[in-house]
Amino acid sequence: MTANPGGTPTIVLVGHGMVGQRFLEALAERGLTATHRVVVLCEEPRPAYDRVQLTSYFSGRTPEDLSMTDMEFIDGHGIELHVGDPAETVDREARTVTARSGLVVGYDILVLATGSYPFVPPVPGKDATGCFVYRTIEDLLAIEEYARKATTGAVVGGGLLGLEAAGALKGLGLTSHIVEFAPRLMPVQVDEGGGAALLRTIEDMGLSVHTGVGTQEIVVGEDGAVTGMKLSDGSELVTDLVVFSAGVRPRDQLARDCGLAVGERGGISVDEQCRTVTDPHVFAIGECALAADGRVYGLVAPGYEQAETAAATIASDEAAFTGADLSTKLKLLGVDVASFGDAHGTAEDCLDVVYSDSRAGLYKKLVIGRDGTLLGGILVGDAEAYGTLRALTGSVPPVAPESLVLPAGAGAPAQLGPSALPDDAVICSCHNVTKGTIRGAVTDHQCTTVPEVKKCTKAGTGCGSCVKVLGQLVTAELEASGVEVDKGLCGCFAQTREELYEIVLALRITSYQELLDRHGREEARGGDGCEVCKPAVGSIIASLAPSIGASGYVLEGEQAALQDTNDHFLANLQKNGSYSVVPRIPGGEIAPEKLIVIGEIARDFGLYTKITGGQRIDMFGARVEQLPLIWARLVDAGFESGHAYGKSLRTVKSCVGQTWCRYGVQDSVRMAIDLELRYRGLRSPHKLKSAVSGCARECAEAQSKDFGVIATSNGWNLYVGGNGGATPRHADLLAQDLSDAELVRLIDRFLMFYIRTADKLERTSTWLERIPGGLDHVRDVVVHDSLGICDELESLMAAHVSHYRDEWAETINDPEKLARFVSFVNAPDTPDPVVGFVPERDQMKPDLPLLTIGMRRTEEDVLEGSAQR
Amino acid sequence: MTLAPETTDLKVRLRLADGWFTACDLGALLPGRGVAALLPDGRQAALFRDRAGSLYAIDNRDPFTGAAVLSRGLTGTHRGRPFVASPLLKQRFDLATGQCLDDEEVRVATYEVKAV
Numbered sequence: 001m002t003a004n005p006g007g008t009p010t011i012v013l014v015g016h017g018m019v020g021q022r023f024l025e026a027l028a029e030r031g032l033t034a035t036h037r038v039v040v041l042c043e044e045p046r047p048a049y050d051r052v053q054l055t056s057y058f059s060g061r062t063p064e065d066l067s068m069t070d071m072e073f074i075d076g077h078g079i080e081l082h083v084g085d086p087a088e089t090v091d092r093e094a095r096t097v098t099a100r101s102g103l104v105v106g107y108d109i110l111v112l113a114t115g116s117y118p119f120v121p122p123v124p125g126k127d128a129t130g131c132f133v134y135r136t137i138e139d140l141l142a143i144e145e146y147a148r149k150a151t152t153g154a155v156v157g158g159g160l161l162g163l164e165a166a167g168a169l170k171g172l173g174l175t176s177h178i179v180e181f182a183p184r185l186m187p188v189q190v191d192e193g194g195g196a197a198l199l200r201t202i203e204d205m206g207l208s209v210h211t212g213v214g215t216q217e218i219v220v221g222e223d224g225a226v227t228g229m230k231l232s233d234g235s236e237l238v239t240d241l242v243v244f245s246a247g248v249r250p251r252d253q254l255a256r257d258c259g260l261a262v263g264e265r266g267g268i269s270v271d272e273q274c275r276t277v278t279d280p281h282v283f284a285i286g287e288c289a290l291a292a293d294g295r296v297y298g299l300v301a302p303g304y305e306q307a308e309t310a311a312a313t314i315a316s317d318e319a320a321f322t323g324a325d326l327s328t329k330l331k332l333l334g335v336d337v338a339s340f341g342d343a344h345g346t347a348e349d350c351l352d353v354v355y356s357d358s359r360a361g362l363y364k365k366l367v368i369g370r371d372g373t374l375l376g377g378i379l380v381g382d383a384e385a386y387g388t389l390r391a392l393t394g395s396v397p398p399v400a401p402e403s404l405v406l407p408a409g410a411g412a413p414a415q416l417g418p419s420a421l422p423d424d425a426v427i428c429s430c431h432n433v434t435k436g437t438i439r440g441a442v443t444d445h446q447c448t449t450v451p452e453v454k455k456c457t458k459a460g461t462g463c464g465s466c467v468k469v470l471g472q473l474v475t476a477e478l479e480a481s482g483v484e485v486d487k488g489l490c491g492c493f494a495q496t497r498e499e500l501y502e503i504v505l506a507l508r509i510t511s512y513q514e515l516l517d518r519h520g521r522e523e524a525r526g527g528d529g530c531e532v533c534k535p536a537v538g539s540i541i542a543s544l545a546p547s548i549g550a551s552g553y554v555l556e557g558e559q560a561a562l563q564d565t566n567d568h569f570l571a572n573l574q575k576n577g578s579y580s581v582v583p584r585i586p587g588g589e590i591a592p593e594k595l596i597v598i599g600e601i602a603r604d605f606g607l608y609t610k611i612t613g614g615q616r617i618d619m620f621g622a623r624v625e626q627l628p629l630i631w632a633r634l635v636d637a638g639f640e641s642g643h644a645y646g647k648s649l650r651t652v653k654s655c656v657g658q659t660w661c662r663y664g665v666q667d668s669v670r671m672a673i674d675l676e677l678r679y680r681g682l683r684s685p686h687k688l689k690s691a692v693s694g695c696a697r698e699c700a701e702a703q704s705k706d707f708g709v710i711a712t713s714n715g716w717n718l719y720v721g722g723n724g725g726a727t728p729r730h731a732d733l734l735a736q737d738l739s740d741a742e743l744v745r746l747i748d749r750f751l752m753f754y755i756r757t758a759d760k761l762e763r764t765s766t767w768l769e770r771i772p773g774g775l776d777h778v779r780d781v782v783v784h785d786s787l788g789i790c791d792e793l794e795s796l797m798a799a800h801v802s803h804y805r806d807e808w809a810e811t812i813n814d815p816e817k818l819a820r821f822v823s824f825v826n827a828p829d830t831p832d833p834v835v836g837f838v839p840e841r842d843q844m845k846p847d848l849p850l851l852t853i854g855m856r857r858t859e860e861d862v863l864e865g866s867a868q869r
Numbered sequence: 870m871t872l873a874p875e876t877t878d879l880k881v882r883l884r885l886a887d888g889w890f891t892a893c894d895l896g897a898l899l900p901g902r903g904v905a906a907l908l909p910d911g912r913q914a915a916l917f918r919d920r921a922g923s924l925y926a927i928d929n930r931d932p933f934t935g936a937a938v939l940s941r942g943l944t945g946t947h948r949g950r951p952f953v954a955s956p957l958l959k960q961r962f963d964l965a966t967g968q969c970l971d972d973e974e975v976r977v978a979t980y981e982v983k984a985v
């Protein structure tokens with residue numbers, strides 16, 4: 001039976017929000033738009049848009065950017081969309097809907113997707129000028145307009161949306177307050193500990209948070225506009241603008257008016273097929289529906305699932321909505337907050353694993369069942385692991401749960417990638433896409449990029465929190481199916497650094513051009529290479545020089561053209577074009593005579609001196625033409641290059657050790673000097689640092705070094721893969737209680753294995769984390785010789801050690817090379833006028849304003865070729 | 870200012886507003902490596918020679934930092950076009966047009982250059 005006998009059956013959708021739009025897409029996918037007339041009544045002045053991303057309007061997204069409605073889709077499927085025309089009444093007897101414009105549409109099936117409305121607590125003054133809610137684009141436009149004349153704003157409600165609204169107010173330049181009745185922020189998603197971490201971070205951002213207080217009254221001035229609010233603790237908050245964000249309520253009035261059953265606390269009652277329990281011709285989906293499991297879902301993912309279920313039911317397919325996961329990951333004001341599964345630990349007998357670092361604003365909690373099943377969790381401050389953890393929820397993780405939340409470095413961090421997940425793990429919860437579906441997109445649908453997979457599966461097109469895991473899965477799947485993922489070094493070489501190393505070693509290639517022309521990418525052959533591969537290949541050739549018959553001197557012949565500017569001038573370029581000079585001071589030990597020489601040279605050349613973080617002395621502000629003169633004196637006094645400029649061994653720091661220190665158990669200074677002299681000049685993928693401590697007190701900080709040595713009463717412990725810098729990593733113990741000879745032999749092997757297999761600019765720490773098998777593999781190779789290459793590694797190092805020559809001594813004795821150390825090829829005695837200095841604290845510093853004089857960046861100037869001085 | 874003695878036959882010359890200016894011997898230019906030349910009006914030019922022997926000249930000042938260092942950058946080929954990467958913050962500049970490849974709003978002056 002149809003509403004318009006003889007005509008096509010009609011589906012009427014009331015509400016064109018996110019879920020409504022998804023329902024239309026689901027109808028189209030099932031071919032129902034072809035067999036049915038589809039009429040949509042849309043209340044807002046614009047078709048469906050992305051409400052989840054609403055706040056991004058304030059970071060520059062236009063309402064058009066937010067739109068989710070492709071008019072080609074609407075027209076193409078013959079959907080009749082009535083924008084700005086809400087449904088006013090439903091006559092279930094006659095099966096008609098009447099819209100505000102007077103339009104009457106008969107239906108066979110009516111789908112209500114009316115969403116929810118923001119709840120405004122019934123406080124006096126709530127309707128005053130300057131009071132807003134936060135739900136639609138129109139709300140945002142109104143807030144933005146009003147904020148122009150306001151200086152302070154307050155948000156009522158410290159939940160998810162309240163925090164978003166407060167961030168938006170702050171972004172509009174207002175002093176922002178958050179007033180939350182509950183004792184903590186985001187009471188629904190996080191527990192007390194998480195709320196505390198969140199509070200600290202949010203207050204650090206300059207927002208004022210008032211928890212545990214209610215709003216009693218909005219104070220209004222004579223002109224009827226907001227001036228403040230009275231709080232339940234008796235205080236008054238001065239504010240020009242109030243945004244209510246105290247929760248939402250289902251919009252079920254239309255349903256109530258036509259006699260459909262609604263829940264006690266609102267929501268249109270539906271069954272598992274999303275059909276109203278009252279009328280088989282009427283469905284309700286999204287935030288207006290009270291699902292069969294007794295809940296009203298306020299998130300978009302469950303709404304989408306309901307849309308699919310309703311469309312499937314209409315198409316007579318089997319589908320059911322029995323409940324959904326409330327996992328969320330948000331970036332609130334730049335802070336990661338995620339909760340998933342049974343976040344509050346309501347299951348019987350469950351246990352918590354909690355990691356909390358208040359100083360860093362970190363809080364991580366996992367809820368684990370008695371049998372080890374991961375039930376849920378909360379992450380605040382770092383939600384990196386969210387994608388993996390959410391997908392593992394409901395199963396027993398393959399590694400200890402603690403290791404999933406501990407920061408890297410504390411204990412052994414588990415590297416549990418998405419490859420460990422089962423195929424039915426949900427990767428994208430916004431669109432309910434499983435790992436299996438994503439893999440299928442690559443294998444069956446030939447998607448080769450993340451954007452293609454997103455388009456094909458919809459994964460990653462909602463909140464975006466799964467995109468990282470998505471990328472990892474796509475790469476893994478491509479690799480598994482033999483599709484080539486370009487891992488080449490750069491646009492010139494399709495090989496990795498490791499592969500190029502093998503080619504150079506095996507074929508004894510000593511020239512970059514030969515390597516490029518014979519082994520480069522087709523389009524790069526015969527060209528000039530690029531700034532990425534030139535130094536990388538230069539470094540490989542230098543590391544292997546004695547073994548392949550190349551010159552070990554980096555300024556020799558073609559090699560000079562491959563070096564970064566620092567290596568080319570054997571000094572470190574500073575911001576104004578001058579250089580710094582760092583002589584080697586092995587182990588940090590220096591005799592007074594040599595200290596005096598450094599002092600004299602610095603004085604005579606007017607250089608700025610500083611003790612470095614690497615236990616030596618840096619002299620700054622040398623002009624390029626002064627470098628040979630400075631080095632002539634340094635070499636004369638017995639100094640050598642410190643290679644502060646090279647991707648090579650920097651320093652081996654020492655503590656004073658057994659000789660002087662009452663705790664020392666070995667001679668750490670002697671060992672540091674020995675190691676520094678052994679490995680000096682060794683070119684490597686990235687810089688190499690080391691240290692030797694005389695006892696376990698570790699005054700030399702050896703565990704933060706690429707290879708660090710700590711004395712024991714029986715010998716030496718060797719640690720590898722440590723790093724300071726931006727991502728510090730404590731080194732791992734490779735071997736214990738070594739004799740001097742054993743120690744040196746292991747370091748020889750370790751360094752040569754690293755040089756052979758690391759990527760360009762990859763420190764030992766990242767290398768150790770990346771290579772398959774990690775530390776265990778490296779130990780197998782260098783301690784147990786599992787690959788049978790240790791002899792080769794040792795002989796490569798022996799060749800390096802025996803061929804080492806100081807490159808500065810070599811340079812100052814070579815007139816042709818010295819000729820390069822000039823500011824101007826046509827005026828070798830003229831210094832660069834841009835390099836100037838001004839006094840500071842008894843020394844000098846670069847004259848920075850000099851750098852900006854004459855620097856004009858307008859297009860016009862440049863086109864005229866006018867002087868840029 | 871003392872000018873370097875000219876020793877080989879071929880000279881690198883730059884076209885300035887008032888005619889051709891001799892910067893240096895061709896032999897002073899190592900393929901793939903630049904040198905800086907001081908111009909009569911105090912400006913600086915960075916001169917380069919690629920492996921095919923073509924010559925290029927651009928302003929030596931790095932527009933991002935103000936330091937006169939472009940001659941000390943590494944050169945290369947990007948989509949068939951020659952470029953130099955600033956040694957300071959690594960932005961690349963097309964040697965033929967002066968256009969910055971990493972920021973379309975930035976361009977450095979170029980000079981016509983020949984070896985005679």
Ligand code: SRM
Pocket residue numbers: 572573574580581582610611612613614615616617618644650651687689704705722723724725726727763
């Ligand atoms: C001079 C010095 C600072 C000082 O005044 O003390 C310094 C200066 C520079 N450091 Fe450093 N670092 C200096 C000690 C350190 C230390 C401390 C140490 O070695 O014990 C560290 C942390 C330890 C570590 O490396 O693990 C350090 C971590 C870095 C990093 C981060 C490395 C990382 O793996 O994250 C960089 C950036 C890079 O190399 O990519 C860096 C890069 C630089 C550069 C090369 C940046 C640049 O391109 O201009 C600086 C130029 C050096 C110069 O002009 O002479 N510097 N730098 C120190 C020279 C030590 C020496 O005697 O050779």
Ligand SMILES: Cc1cc2nc3c(=O)[nH]c(=O)nc-3n(C[C@H](O)[C@H](O)[C@H](O)COP(=O)(O)OP(=O)(O)OC[C@H]3O[C@@H](n4cnc5c(N)ncnc54)[C@H](O)[C@@H]3O)c2cc1C
Pocket residue numbers: 014015016017018019020041042043044051052053054055085086087088113114115116134135136161164251254285286287288297298299300301303328330463
């Ligand atoms: C700022 C903000 C941030 C959010 N962030 C997230 C998030 O990160 N993750 C998440 O999962 N969810 C988030 N949500 C919630 C999410 O937006 C909703 O769950 C989702 O929009 C619900 O879709 P819906 O279609 O049911 O309702 P809506 O998108 O609200 O659409 C309902 C539509 O029906 C219209 N309508 C109502 N009555 C009638 C009528 N009588 N006739 C015609 N039309 C009518 C309304 O005007 C509205 O356009 C956020 C919400 C907001 C406001």
Ligand code: SF4
Pocket residue numbers: 655656657658661662663664665668693694695696697698699700
């Ligand atoms: S590490 Fe030990 S031996 Fe070295 S200085 Fe510190 S306490 Fe003394």
Ligand code: FES
Pocket residue numbers: 427428429430431459460461462463464465466467
């Ligand atoms: S989980 Fe939100 S887009 Fe995938």
